[in-house]
Amino acid sequence: MEAAKFLDQPENREAARTISQHVLAEVEPSELEVSVGLIDPLLDMAAQGEMATADSSDEAGGFGGSDLLVMVVVPLVVTVLGDLLVEVGKVGIKEIKEKLEQRKDAKDLILVASSSNVDAVVRHAQSLRGAGRKKELTRALATALLEYLEVE
């Protein structure tokens, strides 16, 4: 519900989109070209509290898997931004920025939020690619958030 509320505002949605792109560009640059157009539909899903699950099967003869990293990155970004939102008690990205500027533990807050959600999101998305890149995802997400929220 928090995520849904958060994504209602266009600037928040833009923030989630930008951060998702940054994370993807860092973790899987070759996927960015084909995945960036899927960010918006995935944000729509997230806004309704839904989440696409990845199929990692490689069964000969089957339709094939859908294990795109974007399917992990978008829900992860939305979840972490949602957590920050709850933490600072604000609903707008600008307000979050302002609030974080005043907090000395802003960086720690972002780092904790980034690392604490990866496991759950990857597990929920059932993504093998995501599972193999948890560390990279955490690092890239933290960097993208710190940059976007201008926290040093």
Place this chain on the structure above:
Amino acid sequence: MMDTASEADHKLNVFALPSQTSIIFGLIVAVLLGTVFAGSIGPSPTPLWPLAIGLLLLPLRELLARPEREFARYGLSAAGDALDDLQRFVENQAKAIGLRRTPKLVVSSDKRLKQPYTFGTFRHWYIALNHEMAKKMQEDLLNPDVVPQVEAKLVHELYHFKTGDYWQLGYARELLRITFLLMIWAATFLCGLGFLLLIAAPDFVSFDFVEQLNQIETLTPEMREMIIRIMPSQAAIDQVRQKAAEINLSLVINFAVSATLPFVIIGGLLRGFFWPKLWRMRELYADAGVVHTQGDVKPYLSALTGIPLTFMKRYPSVLSVGQETSDKQTRQIKNRIKDQWRKVCEMIKHHPEPPTRIKCVKDPGHVFDPWFITALLVGSLALLLDILLSSPLTLLYVGSWPMHFSTLMIMVIVALSIIPPIVQGRPVWTDLVKIVAFAMILRLGWALLTIGLLVVLLVLAPGVLDQVLAYAVAATAHFAGHSEQLGFDDLTAFVIKAAVLNTAQVFIIAFVLVSSLILVAFLLRRLLTWYSLPHASQRLMKIAYGIIGVEALCVGLAVLPLLTTMLLNPADLLKPITIGVAFLSLIITAISLLLFLRADKQYAMRCPVCGAEISGTYRIGKSCNTCSELLHPWLTVRYKV
């Protein structure tokens, strides 16, 4: 890549170009079956033709029996009345894409059956589904928002029948499996036969038939005379005895292992790398079939990713807004390594990675391999073929026509692989040279390795070299298991001759390949300007294949044999058979070239509708300057990205 916005909708029609699936299938079959057949028609003391017939027919039998096995494996049964709507939907889709028969839906409750898949014989086609999935699909047919997604999945499966990859994969799978089994069996059988002969040989050598006859008291002298008369002469029996005495068990085992082991190893390599590639290719074609049929990529993307179509539809484009990776990112070594590693991992998978699939739908040119992958495919296969053809079964031919088979194979594959870039209007000269160079470097490496080994042995252990060469000769089909005439009079002369000829051949063949392929590329490029050729959609590619075929004929029957004869036996150059065959193939080439020039004058650079002259070079999506008619519309397809 498309150059202008007006051409953005015109995507390359992959079905108008040579099928990559068929090419890989052809390669697997040619490598395995071709070499066994070549070995079977040679002068071998062991009858190898049953092996070739077995290898041809057993996979066919297994292919025809496969549906029965699949039914048993998953406990499949006919879909039944409850799934009538879904079966009818499949029937309509099959008709819409022009299938000549409708595949039957078969279902199972087996949990291993997670995704729909296709199988069948030439006459019976099936789409297997998990029962729950089938029910869900039928329910989804009632929801207009989800129907295109269901359609995408089913059309994908139907396209496996449309492209014919279902039987190619079925046959190739069994061929690889049976090659392995049959060769292991053949090795065991040949060793056993040799062992049996060895046990029987002493008795046979000492066996005196006349003496045995004389001991049979019931025979009358007339009968005895008659039996002796119909027996082979004493000289003939002595000759057979001598051969029996020369049988050497180690040589028999050497022959059996050397004749069969290369097939097992190369079958394994084909199974490990080329087989998954065949699977991946067929998926890309089936994906292309889906977007061609639906005219939009969104339902396909929805089916692939599971993102509901309603969310996709909110955005005008889900692919064209994609941005290329920035220079900064691609320059990072870490990312490059990651990309390469991903590609390596992809090599053994049955499906392309989802990003690759989406990329191929966005720009179908990606279905066709870049030069390096083609070079790797061609180079490794040519090397495998060279090694396989040096096996005992075919060494005699290879001795007379070194590297001819693999050279022709390289020529045909590279010629087929340059059609897509030529159709896309891309230059191919440099890629062509790079592919040939790569294949030749591999070949040179192999030749140098062999020559190096020979030289090292000649210098350090000539006795061992003599023994190794004797074993190599004994291992060829002609001498299999016999120990006569195995020695070499002058080892040094042999090594020098082998080194010079093998090295020279690599460069000569590289030159022949590059020049003939440049000619093919020129003719193909020119062929694409035959805008006014009637029924071009059906005829143009056939003419392209004809050009490649005639060029292969000329190289295979005139250029290579003449060059080889000049190198190996210059005295045979004037033999009527050598001159006759070369002359015939050159005449065919000349007639074909004249026909090409005549047709070129008639159809090239002319609009099929208004007859106006078309200026400039060919490019995909090109239109007539006068009437704006799209030229070669069948090479493109329109769908929304």
